[in-house]
């Protein structure tokens with residue numbers, strides 16, 4: 001059981017900034033994210049795009065903003081449970097919450113802050129009937145740790161950046177054998193990455209199959225082979241240790257929708273006094289919440305996080321009086 005003061009669901013920019021604001025009040029935080037890395041939409045969707053409306057930064061790359069938010073949170077030693085989706089919660093007799101993830105990890109705290117953005121990113125899965133038989137038994141939709149594929153035979157499907165970048169990475173001395181299968185001849189990914197894949201295919205480092213797709217998977221205990229349909233070569237099987245269908249991730253509110261919070265158009269309704277939900281002790285900040293006049297912007301989420309932790313502090317320490325002090329006066333003293 002991981003115990004903390006605030007369980008933050010979602011390690012996007014708003015979740016990360018919550019760690020800093022909570023830390024100033026000497027509250028500890030633990031973040032849970034379904035993705036294998038922190039940063040939310042900024043890391044997953046647009047790490048190389050410049051953002052122009054973060055106060056004090058005329059221009060900052062989304063990826064750099066995340067790096068800075070992580071650095072800013074570091075003195076407060078946040079805990080992370082990554083690559084696991086927050087599934088359910090229960091209330092304990094002493095009024096605390098236990099949040100359990102998709103992998104069964106349990107977290108306990110008096111306050112839960114949901115900073116879940118557009119929801120948890122779920123992989124787009126190909127329509128193959130027995131796919132689930134081999135999930136985590138040879139079929140993976142997210143590369144959590146590239147070393148897992150060391151010396152292995154890997155087939156990757158997809159035409160976007162994720163499929164291209166992981167093909168390049170794994171074929172550069174990690175996996176033993178990398179095949180990239182894409183159903184078209186044109187790729188959606190960055191032109192530089194497409195060129196790199198073409199060069200590696202020409203030099204034999206990557207086996208590239210275009211106008212082809214995987215239409216079946218076979219095995220007994222684990223994935224053993226995939227069945228491919230190709231315009232030029234007909235139907236055939238490929239023996240493989242792993243198949244990574246990297247067709248992108250789509251956000252879904254997912255299990256949070258069933259937690260009993262008031263929901264309006266896929267967002268959690270909050271009170272703008274402190275961004276509390278209708279469940280006392282559970283707050284929602286950032287893109288996932290809604291209220292009259294809501295703007296889905298990073299700076300609005302930062303403001304929400306700042307007010308929310310004040311309320312969390314009063315909930316955790318009802319008898320303590322908190323006096324606001326500027327960081328310029330008090331500095332930033334970590335744990």
Ligand SMILES: Cc1cc2nc3c(=O)[nH]c(=O)nc-3n(C[C@H](O)[C@H](O)[C@H](O)COP(=O)(O)OP(=O)(O)OC[C@H]3O[C@@H](n4cnc5c(N)ncnc54)[C@H](O)[C@@H]3O)c2cc1C
Nearest residue numbers: 010012013014033034040041086116117119120286287298
């Ligand atoms: C292309 C693009 C450009 C943008 N440009 C700008 C801009 O210029 N300026 C600006 O202010 N905003 C911009 N935005 C919007 C901005 O990215 C969002 O406002 C911001 O990401 C919201 O942050 P967040 O922390 O609330 O959520 P997110 O960044 O969405 O992070 C939420 C995290 O919660 C996780 N999560 C959700 N549910 C669960 C669960 N049940 N269990 C575990 N984890 C969960 C998700 O995996 C995700 O990592 C842009 C968005 C896009 C897509």
